[in-house]
Amino acid sequence: MDSLALSVLAPDHSGLTIREQPSLYWVISNPTALAVELTLTDSRATEPVLETRIPGPIRAGLHRVRLDDYGVRLEPGVSYRWYVTVIPDAGRRSKDILAGGIIERAEPTADLRDRLARARPEELASLYAEAGLWYDALAVSSELIERSPGEEGLRRQRAALLSQVGLPDARE
Amino acid sequence: MRSLIKGAWVLLTGLALLASSLPGMAQERKGGTQPPAADSGAKATPSAAVPVYKPPLRGAPGGRVGGGTRGTPGRDTFTLSVLAPDANALTLSEQPSLYWFISADISLPVEVTIADPNGTQPLLEKRVPTPVRRGMQRFPLADHGVKLASGIPYRWSVTVVSDPNRRSRDILASGTIERVEPPAGLGAKLQGASKANLAFLYADAGIWYDALAAISELIESSPNDAELWRHREALLTQAGLTEVARDR
Numbered sequence: 001m002d003s004l005a006l007s008v009l010a011p012d013h014s015g016l017t018i019r020e021q022p023s024l025y026w027v028i029s030n031p032t033a034l035a036v037e038l039t040l041t042d043s044r045a046t047e048p049v050l051e052t053r054i055p056g057p058i059r060a061g062l063h064r065v066r067l068d069d070y071g072v073r074l075e076p077g078v079s080y081r082w083y084v085t086v087i088p089d090a091g092r093r094s095k096d097i098l099a100g101g102i103i104e105r106a107e108p109t110a111d112l113r114d115r116l117a118r119a120r121p122e123e124l125a126s127l128y129a130e131a132g133l134w135y136d137a138l139a140v141s142s143e144l145i146e147r148s149p150g151e152e153g154l155r156r157q158r159a160a161l162l163s164q165v166g167l168p169d170a171r172e
Numbered sequence: 173m174r175s176l177i178k179g180a181w182v183l184l185t186g187l188a189l190l191a192s193s194l195p196g197m198a199q200e201r202k203g204g205t206q207p208p209a210a211d212s213g214a215k216a217t218p219s220a221a222v223p224v225y226k227p228p229l230r231g232a233p234g235g236r237v238g239g240g241t242r243g244t245p246g247r248d249t250f251t252l253s254v255l256a257p258d259a260n261a262l263t264l265s266e267q268p269s270l271y272w273f274i275s276a277d278i279s280l281p282v283e284v285t286i287a288d289p290n291g292t293q294p295l296l297e298k299r300v301p302t303p304v305r306r307g308m309q310r311f312p313l314a315d316h317g318v319k320l321a322s323g324i325p326y327r328w329s330v331t332v333v334s335d336p337n338r339r340s341r342d343i344l345a346s347g348t349i350e351r352v353e354p355p356a357g358l359g360a361k362l363q364g365a366s367k368a369n370l371a372f373l374y375a376d377a378g379i380w381y382d383a384l385a386a387i388s389e390l391i392e393s394s395p396n397d398a399e400l401w402r403h404r405e406a407l408l409t410q411a412g413l414t415e416v417a418r419d420r
Contacts, residue, residue, distance in 0.1 A: 011225075012258065013258035013259060013412070014258070014412045043251075043415075044251075044415075077414060079412065079414075104412075126224070129224055129225040130224060130225075132225070134225060137225060161225060164224070164225045165225065
């Protein structure tokens with residue numbers, strides 16, 4: 001098999017979100033027709049909260065999983081582990097290629113809620129980032145890029161955010 | 173909330189953030205290209221600014237891999253954690269104690285391993301006497317004659333061996349620990365400090381392991397002092413170890 005690099009856009013520690021149904025982003029280096037699964041597990045439970053096949057074929061680049069598409073909600077204060085798994089051989093799951101991170105929903109402080117309410121859209125990523133809300137910083141940054149794909153400044157912002165947690169830039 | 177380690181986590185967020193995080197400099201930089209520090213009270217975030225992520229001081233897969241049995245019906249399940257922060261897992265001690273936690277009594281073999289990232293052989297590989305009672309466990313390196321060299325990020329693990337013939341079934345939790353020289357000024361402060369103050373001084377300086385050890389030793393000597401328990405709970409919560417923090 002060709003070499004396939006898979007990464008989740010998550011910091012190496014428990015990343016935070018204030019959203020009940022955040023989006024999870026992941027990146028794959030090559031297009032693939034192999035089965036790809038997404039799993040979300042609650043650290044307190046033995047059964048996954050979500051275990052779903054991502055419809056293929058998968059193109060190379062950045063992918064977004066919206067938890068609201070799956071009706072999954074995060075409880076505050078619980079750390080969830082999430083994985084993306086590429087399954088080259090369903091009979092030998094030891095060959096799986098797996099990348100994962102941890103996400104935890106936190107309650108925003110009143111001050112933060114207030115500042116978010118007053119912020120302009122382009123200020124949100126910085127607000128979230130400085131509040132330590134990694135997933136939300138990434139999400140708003142990515143949403144701005146989706147809306148204005150030609151704007152280099154936005155891409156630079158996201159690249160900076162990614163590099164701060166040791167991730168390479170996620171070019172589509 | 174962040175009483176114990178508030179000062180520390182600002183310092184811990186890394187060199188790149190230092191300039192924007194230090195209170196004095198944050199003032200000078202207000203309106204510059206850096207986003208304001210979280211607690212500086214500044215409101216303006218210039219839209220051209222690059223977002224600067226301030227990682228919370230809490231749990232992690234990179235620094236810490238949490239263990240847990242995966243639902244085999246009928247088998248006991250438990251949580252295994254090493255008490256380690258994800259980032260900046262520091263000690264000043266040559267022979268610190270390592271703390272770990274298990275949520276249930278267990279009679280399976282348990283191993284503690286310390287690996288030197290530069291070496292091929294583990295620095296230590298020891299079976300822990302079993303059965304292990306549920307709760308927080310202490311593993312003093314001094315009892316095993318092991319010394320940490322300065323500046324090396326050792327990885328330590330606790331492994332529950334559920335089937336010696338199928339080590340792929342091991343349940344493992346791990347974290348890092350690095351011995352550092354005391355930051356300037358801390359040595360003098362520590363010397364004059366009361367035992368009760370040590371945990372705060374260490375936490376403030378970002379020396380997580382020593383803060384935990386100091387507070388845990390106090391708890392051992394005064395187990396009925398509820399305030400000490402609250403302090404340790406805060407310290408653990410700040411490192412993302414919420415389940416351990418809630419356990420008494």
